Amino acid sequence: MRFQEVIGHEAIAAKLRSGVASGRVAHAQLFNGPEGSGALALALAYARYLHCSDRGEEDACGMCTSCKQYDSLQHPDVHWSFPFFKKDGSEQALSQPFQGAWRERMLQDPYFGQEEWLNAIGADRKQLFISVQEALEINRKLGLKSFLGGWKILILWLPETMRVDTANKMLKLIEEPTDQTVMLFVSERANQLLATIRSRVQMIQVPRLTEGEAATGMHRRYGISVDQANQWLHVVEGNVAAALRLRSDDGGDDDHQLFVQWMRSCYAQDTVTTVSLADDFAKAGREGMKRFLRYGLHMVRQCIVGNYGAQSLVRLTEAERKFAEKFAPFIHHGNVLDLQEQIEIAHRDIAGNVNGKLVFMDLSAQVNILLRARG
Numbered sequence: 001m002r003f004q005e006v007i008g009h010e011a012i013a014a015k016l017r018s019g020v021a022s023g024r025v026a027h028a029q030l031f032n033g034p035e036g037s038g039a040l041a042l043a044l045a046y047a048r049y050l051h052c053s054d055r056g057e058e059d060a061c062g063m064c065t066s067c068k069q070y071d072s073l074q075h076p077d078v079h080w081s082f083p084f085f086k087k088d089g090s091e092q093a094l095s096q097p098f099q100g101a102w103r104e105r106m107l108q109d110p111y112f113g114q115e116e117w118l119n120a121i122g123a124d125r126k127q128l129f130i131s132v133q134e135a136l137e138i139n140r141k142l143g144l145k146s147f148l149g150g151w152k153i154l155i156l157w158l159p160e161t162m163r164v165d166t167a168n169k170m171l172k173l174i175e176e177p178t179d180q181t182v183m184l185f186v187s188e189r190a191n192q193l194l195a196t197i198r199s200r201v202q203m204i205q206v207p208r209l210t211e212g213e214a215a216t217g218m219h220r221r222y223g224i225s226v227d228q229a230n231q232w233l234h235v236v237e238g239n240v241a242a243a244l245r246l247r248s249d250d251g252g253d254d255d256h257q258l259f260v261q262w263m264r265s266c267y268a269q270d271t272v273t274t275v276s277l278a279d280d281f282a283k284a285g286r287e288g289m290k291r292f293l294r295y296g297l298h299m300v301r302q303c304i305v306g307n308y309g310a311q312s313l314v315r316l317t318e319a320e321r322k323f324a325e326k327f328a329p330f331i332h333h334g335n336v337l338d339l340q341e342q343i344e345i346a347h348r349d350i351a352g353n354v355n356g357k358l359v360f361m362d363l364s365a366q367v368n369i370l371l372r373a374r375g
Helices: 010-022 039-051 063-069 096-108 114-120 132-142 164-175 211-222 226-236 242-249 254-268 271-283 285-307 318-330 335-352 356-371
Strands: 028-032 078-081 152-157 181-187 202-205
Touching: 010 039, 010 114, 028 039, 039 063, 039 152, 039 181, 063 096, 063 132, 078 096, 078 132, 096 114, 114 242, 114 285, 132 164, 211 226, 211 242, 226 242, 242 285, 254 271, 254 285, 271 285, 271 356, 285 318, 285 335, 285 356
Parallel strands: 028 181, 028 202, 078 152, 152 181
Antiparallel strands: none
16 A cells, blocks of 8 residues: 555645655554544555655655565564454464454455454454553564664554553553654544543544545545445445445345334334344344444434435435435434434443343333334
8 A cells, every 4th residue: 555545635645754754753643534534544555655765755666675565564564453352262362363364354455444354353243352462462572673674663453442451551662662663553533542642642633535535536446436436425424444335235234124124113012023133133243233223323313314304414325215214204303312312322231241132122112112202
């Protein structure tokens, strides 16, 4: 990944290159941007530029030994960390067993989200995290001399998944960095990081791409027509990772189908169907359940937006739009805030490891009452 391959963010790229040219390279930087904004791609292009032995004013050369190593993500002075789960039988929770899967996923395309990563490592029913043992291993690696005599670079994806003890170990490394070390943290929710870490890193805000930027970039990178890319991006508000997800779905949408059945069973007080759907809900695992609840929030919000005539702001696929036309009248000023609150509570309970079936049944009872409330 070179700067010329990154979708949009030319101004940020120029600022990063300027810092390298002037020798102002902060040892700890946080690229903070929502999913699909390209923060990970930008960090990778920046790391390549730092290591390039024949860099130009605008980009890495693409021809030197370092750039060739980046082509296969085998540069010996680049270290990767990311959320993972502890494999059964493992003495310690480390990212090492997943490094191959990470390189494969990154080589496929750096525009992906947690959903793609979960699928890549078969972790649908696992909660991902970055362990304290991983932080100790990072400290050990960065304490060694660089193989090629230049920068040692750590790229750590989703630092917000660090536990408190992990974050405290990383904090020591940030405060007392080894020579020629650059740590690039790539976050989607920097506000979830410890304040002590946020205050000690150079923050680089990577904004959401405009639909026009994203469509042009998708056309250039993936050969997708601008019109088709715009259709997907309009639904997902410029999120390239989510647009690629729609591309691969071929119209199939398990969350949408489950949501439709769930809303119908709640309104009809069909307990038998609701219990059956609770089983389907729980089968997805913790991350899948959380994803479905986020989808439910999305649908509720889109319905209320449509109810107030702001059709240009509605972000729905054709199948979702057809359902919303019938469902939207049941979402109104009298229940929308309570619906959002109940779904958010359920999401928090699932994240806290509460039994998924119980959460779903309780939420269904609340939704039934709220859907029948008068506007």
